[in-house]
Amino acid sequence: MYVLGIESSCDETAVAVYHASKGLIAHTLYSQVATHAEYGGVVPELASRDHIRKLVPLIKTVLKEAELIAKDIEGIAYTAGPGLMGSLLVGAATAQSLAWTWQVPAIAVHHMEGHLLAPMLEDNPPAYPFVALLISGGHTMLIEVRAIGEYRLLGESLDDAAGEAFDKTAKMLGLDYPGGPKLAELASKGQNRFKFPRPMTDRPGLEFSFSGLKTFTMNALHATEQTAQDKADIAFAFQQAIAETLSIKCKRALQQTQLQTLIVAGGVSANQEIRRQLQQMAAKEGAEIRFPRPEFCTDNGAMIAYAGCQRLMAGQTQNLEIFARPRWPM
Numbered sequence: 001m002y003v004l005g006i007e008s009s010c011d012e013t014a015v016a017v018y019h020a021s022k023g024l025i026a027h028t029l030y031s032q033v034a035t036h037a038e039y040g041g042v043v044p045e046l047a048s049r050d051h052i053r054k055l056v057p058l059i060k061t062v063l064k065e066a067e068l069i070a071k072d073i074e075g076i077a078y079t080a081g082p083g084l085m086g087s088l089l090v091g092a093a094t095a096q097s098l099a100w101t102w103q104v105p106a107i108a109v110h111h112m113e114g115h116l117l118a119p120m121l122e123d124n125p126p127a128y129p130f131v132a133l134l135i136s137g138g139h140t141m142l143i144e145v146r147a148i149g150e151y152r153l154l155g156e157s158l159d160d161a162a163g164e165a166f167d168k169t170a171k172m173l174g175l176d177y178p179g180g181p182k183l184a185e186l187a188s189k190g191q192n193r194f195k196f197p198r199p200m201t202d203r204p205g206l207e208f209s210f211s212g213l214k215t216f217t218m219n220a221l222h223a224t225e226q227t228a229q230d231k232a233d234i235a236f237a238f239q240q241a242i243a244e245t246l247s248i249k250c251k252r253a254l255q256q257t258q259l260q261t262l263i264v265a266g267g268v269s270a271n272q273e274i275r276r277q278l279q280q281m282a283a284k285e286g287a288e289i290r291f292p293r294p295e296f297c298t299d300n301g302a303m304i305a306y307a308g309c310q311r312l313m314a315g316q317t318q319n320l321e322i323f324a325r326p327r328w329p330m
């Protein structure tokens with residue numbers, strides 16, 4: 001079964017083909033970073049327009065690369081939410097139009113389920129059950145995963161998501177959009193000089209709160225001359241605070257659930273320091289840890305094609321309704 005996957009929830013237009021037994025066949029992506037860079041963040045209207053321009057050509061490219069024709073495709077998966085409404089509608093309308101034309105089922109995929117299943121695209125995928133840490137621009141969640149579709153939320157952020165905290169702090173340090181990877185780069189030149197808190201780690205529970213770190217960044221900035229080294233040291237302190245907080249909470253989640261596998265996914269899981277600290281913690285706990293390859297940490301079509309394929313195989317499809325939810329609990 002070949003499934004086409006479409007991702008258009010934010011600022012990446014991405015398409016992939018996944019086959020139930022052969023695995024990932026082809027994937028491609030157009031990043032809108034250049035479109036939004038001059039505004040310092042994603043402009044929803046411009047994002048939708050770019051998705052409209054790029055989506056159909058990308059679908060053609062992927063089919064060609066996969067050496068497939070329309071009639072080979074047996075299902076079309078698309079990100080139905082959460083995300084920007086205009087952007088989601090482009091993916092939903094395109095997917096449903098193709099599904100109707102090709103007379104195949106369409107399936108609405110939850111973006112965060114896509115992220116959660118991204119480690120399954122790697123060789124030797126993790127076995128269920130496991131704990132999943134999802135860290136993206138919009139979400140920070142710890143989830144107990146028993147099987148596909150069997151998810152129990154263990155904890156989430158009460159305010160800013162981890163990626164959002166990276167992006168906002170990066171802006172305060174004068175870095176361009178997208179700030180997360182730029183802040184990580186700056187932090188690699190920093191030294192251990194400022195001490196930031198590890199929010200909500202001094203009490204039990206698996207909730208997160210990252211918005212307070214902005215105040216520490218601001219205070220640290222004002223206490224210095226704001227030289228390049230000062231900023232690098234602040235970036236270092238911020239990244240350490242996030243990495244250690246995530247590590248403490250993941251350790252707690254593994255102990256609480258008595259599970260031995262941790263998967264980490266979503267854009268922020270591309271961060272090398274966060275990976276390093278989580279790996280260290282997992283080794284100490286005797287737990288296995290898995291990440292997607294860096295290009296499948298951030299938004300991509302492969303994770304949507306994979307999630308859609310699993311759901312189609314489980315007999316789940318959708319009618320021709322254009323289903324798009326900017327807010328959609330998993």
Ligand code: KG4
Nearest residue numbers: 136137138163180181267268270271298299
């Ligand atoms: O999963 P994703 O591509 O999109 C959402 O679903 O939100 O995540 C994007 C987020 C952004 O906040 C971005 O700054 C962050 O992931 N990010 C990083 C890194 N790469 C992406 N944050 C820290 N370090 C990175 N290397």
Ligand code: ZN
Nearest residue numbers: 115136298299
């Ligand atoms: Zn995402």
